[in-house]
Amino acid sequence: MxxxxxxxxxxxxxxxxxxxxxxxxxxxxxxxxxxxxxxxxxxxxxxxxxxxxxxxxxxxxxxxxxxxxxxLKLFGLAQMHAPTRRLSSFATPLMRELGEKTQQANHIVVYDRGHPVVIAQQEAPGYWGISIRVGSRMGLFDTGSGHVLLAFRSPDLRAMMVAEHVGSGGPDGRMTEAFEARLEEIRQRGYEMMPSAQTPGVINLSAPIVSADGSAIGALTVPYIALINTPGAADVTTTIASLCDTARRLSDLAGAGLGADSAAD
CATH class of the missing domain: 1.10.10.10 (Winged helix-like DNA-binding domain superfamily/Winged helix DNA-binding domain)
Incomplete structure (x- = not known):
């Protein structure tokens, strides 16, 4: 031997x-x-x-x-791997830029063992904004981030996410035909836009951060609030355009910069 x-x-x-x-x-x-x-x-x-x-x-x-x-335990472990953890540090300047352009707060969410979890948060640059604490666990069915994470996953993986979410204490899944159709609309549109189920007056805008195969590794979300007498504040249409552009740039980092960096470890 x-x-x-x-x-x-x-x-x-x-x-x-x-x-x-x-x-x-x-x-x-x-x-x-x-x-x-x-x-x-x-x-x-x-x-x-x-x-x-x-x-x-x-x-x-x-x-x-x-x-x-x-x-999905192996998938959850993969989310804890260095490239995903580093996403937040790579994303910081782009999230700050998005905040300056829109005058809105924004955050990044990834799926981890049954729940979407906030891994990065950028405060709004002005007086007003909606902040979501890093580490917060969210719902799959009642948040824009959850919708995006479900929409940009394969049907099999989506079903496993729903089962794991329910098994970890989340509310029972509503994978009806209408909800499946909504997820398909999100895929076609490229982002989610929905009233917040938690805070009146807030509109959740969420776009996917995708890997090379088009699967969501995270969601970039702006909890949009209408700002009055705020110089430089973007309207919702402009905010969506900036959000999607930033998500595309983060996707490029996730597919190239993060992968190359991890290969050097």
């Missing part, structure tokens, strides 16, 4: 767990224990303990009919 031998330091149990995760990541609807064993060309008994541990640790969920499906 040489140093170049890839199996020099084999860890069979770890390999078995990774085999299961990689297999489940590539299928829709989950698999039974027998189906997993057949696809991996092993005995079903070999996977009982491993599946039990993966379920208990939250990486896999057990569905009706003894089917196993990947949860």
């Amino acid at each position: 040489t140093e170049a031998d890839p199996d020099r330091y084999r860890a069979p149990a770890l390999d078995k767990g990774l085999d299961i995760l990689e297999l489940l990541a590539g299928v829709d609807g989950g698999l039974t224990q027998a189906e997993i064993a057949k696809r991996l060309d092993r005995s079903p008994n070999e996977f009982y303990r491993m599946l039990d541990r993966l379920v208990r640790r939250g990486y896999v969920s057990r569905l009706e009919g003894d089917r196993y499906m990947l949860t």
